[in-house]
Amino acid sequence: MFDVEGIRAATNQALNEEPGAALQYGATEGYQPLREQLAAFMHSKGALDVAPEQLIVTTGSQQALDLLGKTMISPGDRVIVEGPTFLATIQCFRLYGAQLISAPVDGNGVDTDQLEQLIAEHQPKMVYLIPTFGNPSGALLSLARRKRILELAVKYQTLIVEDDPYGDLYFGDAPPPSMLALSAQVPGSRDLLAHCGSLSKVLSPGLRVGWMIAPPALLANATMCKQFSDAHTSTFAQATAAQYLKAGRMPATLTHVRQVYAERAGAMGNALRRELGDAIEFVQPQGGLFVWARLTGANGKISSGAEFAKRAIEKGVAFVPGVPFYAADPDTSTLRLSFATADVARIEEGVARLAQAL
Ligand SMILES: Cc1ncc(COP(=O)(O)O)c(C=O)c1O
Structure with missing residues (x-):
């Protein structure tokens, strides 16, 4: 299912047009043309106010989760996750010493009444959610619950992490807008929301291109940690991804x-x-x-x-x-x-x- 032709064309384009950038070291925040393309991609999905400077490119969204762990979690901190949730997140957050608290999920995603109780009781460092076609639950968080969770973020001043690698893979009607897109409707919530995206599930996991949109202070800390981790995501992969998106092949x-x-x-x-x-x-x-x-x-x-x-x-x-x-x-x-x-x-x-x- 890989679009080999499209990726080959994008690779050639990257090497023809920008060989220096594609093969040289680059900025930790990400290759600027890709940041611009990703901001436009988010725009096409309803997150209208994402500027390229508000996102960093990560080595898969897995790295974004690791950076969140590194910057946010001190040993003993509580983090709420869905029960069930993505296995690698459980392992990653535990590695940083998080005490994980499991919030129940039903057919409409995480149960927001119980989530509120858990937030009030545990005052977590963050709440990690996969609202759209979660791994492994496949559950789809309803529109009403998305808004409610953004309101809870503001009420309890708790960071919400929206991990969204599957949102584009819908089979019938499009799912409700991402919490990132909806945050424009809930004053104050955007400052308490980190959104992780990825090209892995729609284009190629081998490219290792993901991204994170987060409040400025968090993004700055994550960038600093990333600098010591891999300096930057492969410029070759980033330039290829940027050309792919620019060529308009994604739709x-x-x-x-x-x-x-x-x-x-x-x-x-x-x-x-x-x-x-x-x-x-x-x-x-x-x-x-x-x-x-x-x-x-x-x-x-x-x-x-x-x-x-x-x-x-x-x-x-x-x-x-x-x-x-x-x-x-x-x-x-x-x-x-x-x-x-x-x-x-x-x-x-x-x-x-x-x-x-x-
Ligand atoms: C929910 C979720 N988040 C993040 C990832 C990491 O994906 P990648 O690092 O390839 O972007 C996966 C991959 O399975 C996933 O299911």
């Missing part, structure tokens, strides 16, 4: 990946319902790359995600059991299935083998 790429992933998600959902029946329950994802499911244990069937994973591997199929995605109180019956890289025929074969592993 067609997004249309293509949305269509392919929608088809794969549909095939996986249908196969799961057909082959596994009442042994499993899940919400059909409206975007992203994952089906998040629960084993019901119906009619004496298996109910442990970890045990099911072992049996599935014997049948030649791998998935991730759900437990590691929880910072606390794991639901042992959960699992995460990915439809990202397998075509429809392989998905159907894989799910048929899962049924044999029940």
